[in-house]
Each structure stands twice: as C-alpha cells, then as structure tokens.
Amino acid sequence: MSASGSFGASPGPSFGPPFRSAPAPLTRRPWRRVLARHRRGLAALSAAVAVFAVIVAVRPAPAPTGPILVAARDLPAGSTPGVADLTLVAMPTALHPAGVLHAVGQAAGVALTGPLRRGEPVTDVRVARSGGPRDTGTVALPARFADADAVAVLRPGDRIDVLAAPAPEHPGPARLIVPAALVVARPAATGASSTGALLILEVPRAAAAELAGAANGPALTYTIHRFVNGPVATSRE
Known part of the structure; x- marks a missing residue:
C-alpha cells in the first residue's frame, strides 16, 4: 500500500457542498421588544381611543x-x-x-x-316698571289708609286685600274693595296735616273706580294677602 493511502495523507478531492456552521439566531430589533413588552397596555390604549372617538361622534352639539x-x-x-x-x-x-x-x-x-x-x-x-303698572289689565293709583302704623310694615311687592270700613251711620262689617292688590310704592310722609298713610297700589282696571270712590269715603284698611319678605318683623322698617 502506498503512502498516499495512509491516514496522514492529504484528503482527496471533495464531493458535494462544503460544510457550513449553523447561522447564529437573529437578534430581535429594539422596537419589537418594546411592542412585545407593552402589548397589553397598547391594546388598552387603543380601545380607549376608539371609545373616545365614538363618544365624540355621538355627543350632541353644545347647547346655545x-x-x-x-x-x-x-x-x-x-x-x-x-x-x-x-x-x-x-x-x-x-x-x-x-x-x-x-x-x-x-x-x-x-x-x-x-x-x-x-x-x-x-x-x-x-322690578316696578317706571311710569305705570306692568300690564295693560291693571292700573296704579294712590290710596290713603287710616292706620299709618299698619301701613309702615308694608313694602313694594306685598299684596294686600283692601277693605272699606263702614260709615259711622251704617255700622256693619268692612267691605272688600280689591283682593290681592299689589303695593307698588309707599311714599314718605310729607308732614302735612292729612291723617293716615298713602300707598300706591296696582289693581285691576275694573276695580280702580270703586277703590278711588272708597278712598274719598269710608276709611280704608287692609288685611295681609302675602308678604314678599315673610312674616312681619321690626327689621322691615
């Protein structure tokens, strides 16, 4: 056997593809690692954005x-x-x-x-409309009441039932002249010799003539229909 057949001899010609080592595993890109790590949070955020978009789409326009x-x-x-x-x-x-x-x-x-x-x-x-009552169905007129102290507790906005006391020669109960008359103003006393106290009242037009006639006859008084400030108190003055 020749020397060329020994184990130490150079190998003969190679047949087939040359042997190559297995490739190293590919390194995952950084952004993919971030997505994989936060995929649940990103999914929740996407869902929230979708819900918000739906709410904005169906929300009515702001009220004027x-x-x-x-x-x-x-x-x-x-x-x-x-x-x-x-x-x-x-x-x-x-x-x-x-x-x-x-x-x-x-x-x-x-x-x-x-x-x-x-x-x-x-x-x-x-608000009391300057120059007259608030609607065409009422008028404002002055009325003098016998008891000045009783009138002192009233304020604009109060409502009173106006009563006419009977004449001395015809005793009897007081007569209702105007129910729920509105007190528009309470003029300050002028210091004249007139007795009683003056009120400016807003009353239905149909009752104005009767009230004006009663103001020149029997003494006027009133009962409280409604106080705008609640019960009578000394602080009302």
Missing part, C-alpha cells in the same frame, strides 16, 4: 347660551339696585326663566317688588 341678569348680592324688597348690585351670567337659553332681563340698565335704579338672593335671576315681575 345667552346672558341673563342676576343679583350680585342679596337685595331687599323696595330697594333700587345700582350697577354694582347686578351682574350678567351666561346660561343655556333653554333654562332662561320667563321674563328674565338681559341688560343691567333694565333694572338699575328701578325699585324691586320683591327681595332677591345673590345669584337669583332678575325677571320683569321683580
């Missing part, structure tokens, strides 16, 4: 708003608020009270027919 006049502080009945006592606030138009005022000038300097709490809307029935 407009300014209304409200009291800037507590105001008593009969007072005449100034510009600093009133303010404008925005409110949805669907919630505006009937007859609400929309400008400070509509109520500034006008007597209030009832008290107002801070933030309460100012409506047309809360």
Whole structure:
C-alpha cells in the first residue's frame, strides 16, 4: 500500500457542498421588544381611543347660551339696585326663566317688588316698571289708609286685600274693595296735616273706580294677602 493511502495523507478531492456552521439566531430589533413588552397596555390604549372617538361622534352639539341678569348680592324688597348690585351670567337659553332681563340698565335704579338672593335671576315681575303698572289689565293709583302704623310694615311687592270700613251711620262689617292688590310704592310722609298713610297700589282696571270712590269715603284698611319678605318683623322698617 502506498503512502498516499495512509491516514496522514492529504484528503482527496471533495464531493458535494462544503460544510457550513449553523447561522447564529437573529437578534430581535429594539422596537419589537418594546411592542412585545407593552402589548397589553397598547391594546388598552387603543380601545380607549376608539371609545373616545365614538363618544365624540355621538355627543350632541353644545347647547346655545345667552346672558341673563342676576343679583350680585342679596337685595331687599323696595330697594333700587345700582350697577354694582347686578351682574350678567351666561346660561343655556333653554333654562332662561320667563321674563328674565338681559341688560343691567333694565333694572338699575328701578325699585324691586320683591327681595332677591345673590345669584337669583332678575325677571320683569321683580322690578316696578317706571311710569305705570306692568300690564295693560291693571292700573296704579294712590290710596290713603287710616292706620299709618299698619301701613309702615308694608313694602313694594306685598299684596294686600283692601277693605272699606263702614260709615259711622251704617255700622256693619268692612267691605272688600280689591283682593290681592299689589303695593307698588309707599311714599314718605310729607308732614302735612292729612291723617293716615298713602300707598300706591296696582289693581285691576275694573276695580280702580270703586277703590278711588272708597278712598274719598269710608276709611280704608287692609288685611295681609302675602308678604314678599315673610312674616312681619321690626327689621322691615
């Protein structure tokens, strides 16, 4: 056997593809590792975004708003608020009270027919319209009452039942002249010799003539129909 057949001899020509080592596993890219690590959180975030998009799509358009006049502080009945006592606030138009005022000038300097709490809307029935009553079915007229002390507890906005006392020559019960008359104003005493006290009342037009006639005859008195400030108290003066 020749030397070429020994184990130490150089190998002969190779048949078939050369042997190659197995490739190293591919390294995962960093952004894929981040996605794999936070896939649950990202799925929850995507779901939240989808829900928000649906809510925005079905949500109705914002309700239109407009300014209304409200009291800037507590105001008593009969007072005449100034510009600093009133303010404008925005409110949805669907919630505006009937007859609400929309400008400070509509109520500034006008007597209030009832008290107002801070933030309460100012409506047309809360202010005494200058120059006359609030509607065509009523009129305002003066009436003098016999008891000045009794009249002193009244304020604009109060409602009274006006009664005419019987004449001395015809004794009997007092007669109802006007039910639920509105006290518009209580003029200050002038110091004249006239007895009693004067009130400006708003009454139905049909009752005005009878009240005017009674004011020149038997003495007038009243019963309380409604106080705008609650029960009578010494602080009303």
